[in-house]
Amino acid sequence: MTELNSQSTAQGTSVRYTPVPGTEPLRLGRPLVVAIDGPSGSGKSSVSKEVARRLRLAYLDTGAMYRAVAWDCLEQGLDLADGAAVEAAARGLDLELSTSPDVERVLVRGPHGMTDVTAAIREPRISAAVSAVATNLGVRDELIRRQRAIVAAHGRRMVVEGRDITTVVARDAEVRILLTASEEARLRRRGAQLGGTQSAEQLHEQVVARDAKDSTVASFTQAADGVFTVDSSDLDFDQTIDAVLGVVHAAVSRPAGA
Ligand SMILES: Nc1ncnc2c1ncn2[C@@H]1O[C@H](COP(=O)(O)OP(=O)(O)O)[C@@H](O)[C@H]1O
Numbered sequence: 367m368t369e370l371n372s373q374s375t376a377q378g379t380s381v382r383y384t385p386v387p388g389t390e391p392l393r394l395g396r397p398l399v400v401a402i403d404g405p406s407g408s409g410k411s412s413v414s415k416e417v418a419r420r421l422r423l424a425y426l427d428t429g430a431m432y433r434a435v436a437w438d439c440l441e442q443g444l445d446l447a448d449g450a451a452v453e454a455a456a457r458g459l460d461l462e463l464s465t466s467p468d469v470e471r472v473l474v475r476g477p478h479g480m481t482d483v484t485a486a487i488r489e490p491r492i493s494a495a496v497s498a499v500a501t502n503l504g505v506r507d508e509l510i511r512r513q514r515a516i517v518a519a520h521g522r523r524m525v526v527e528g529r530d531i532t533t534v535v536a537r538d539a540e541v542r543i544l545l546t547a548s549e550e551a552r553l554r555r556r557g558a559q560l561g562g563t564q565s566a567e568q569l570h571e572q573v574v575a576r577d578a579k580d581s582t583v584a585s586f587t588q589a590a591d592g593v594f595t596v597d598s599s600d601l602d603f604d605q606t607i608d609a610v611l612g613v614v615h616a617a618v619s620r621p622a623g624a
């Protein structure tokens with residue numbers, strides 16, 4: 367009951383999704399985990415939030431969890447090379463994050479009460495430090511456990527985005543997507559997002575070099591079996607949303623076992 371139409375637009379040919387009212391697989395209450403992985407700047411966060419709004423699902427930004435651990439380690443003055451101390455910080459972290467696609471909020475509880483770290487975790491100093499935390503396997507073990515618990519607590523109705531969601535955290539997701547874009551597009555988008563404040567070298571470090579480090583512990587450059595690839599290099603934001611929604615509807619409309 368899903369229509370996928372090819373339409374020519376000013377930007378080229380794109381796949382657009384035409385929702386069919388009352389489409390059974392998207393009924394409210396039925397589990398629907400949409401797992402989205404991809405490299406830095408491919409559009410995971412912005413696309414996942416909009417897809418969650420359209421499908422009335424909760425939203426989990428797993429990258430924000432790794433960033434919050436990095437923030438806490440720096441706050442405590444820990445040496446990020448001390449794996450045991452970093453793992454202990456992750457296991458002890460009292461973290462609260464919004465799972466609404468409309469509210470961006472990350473809070474960390476410390477000895478002096480809750481600190482709102484929503485903006486702080488996006489600072490370049492955290493982007494520079496976060497791979498040291500994300501490549502710590504003890505940290506990953508703890509955050510993966512928490513991420514699975516969050517998905518379960520939301521009745522498995524959630525868009526979850528990161529680097530290892532399709533392959534580890536939610537291998538059993540109803541829909542698994544690898545969102546990619548060319549390196550050139552990703553650097554351009556991240557540069558614009560940061561308001562042109564970063565040099566080409568800084569952007570390369572924050573996007574390409576960080577992905578190379580993160581690739582050592584998570585596989586997000588090639589789609590695993592059963593994972594759909596959406597390449598957004600030549601799509602604008604709205605076209606990317608249409609393409610992702612098209613994949614969701616095609617996946618949930620498939621007969622069982624197909
Ligand atoms: N298809 C697209 N076309 C143009 N810009 C996009 C597209 N997808 C995302 N963006 C923009 O690119 C920037 C980076 O996207 P973001 O969602 O932060 O990526 P990620 O979470 O993968 O690092 C944002 O400013 C976002 O609005």
Ligand SMILES: Nc1ccn([C@H]2C[C@H](O)[C@@H](COP(=O)(O)OP(=O)(O)O)O2)c(=O)n1
Pocket residue numbers: 405406407411428429430432433496497500527528529530531576580584
């Ligand atoms: N599931 C995840 C999510 C993020 N990470 C790591 C990889 C990244 O360097 C950091 C921050 O992720 P985030 O998605 O915020 O990164 P972007 O700057 O949006 O590309 O965490 C991870 O290892 N596994």
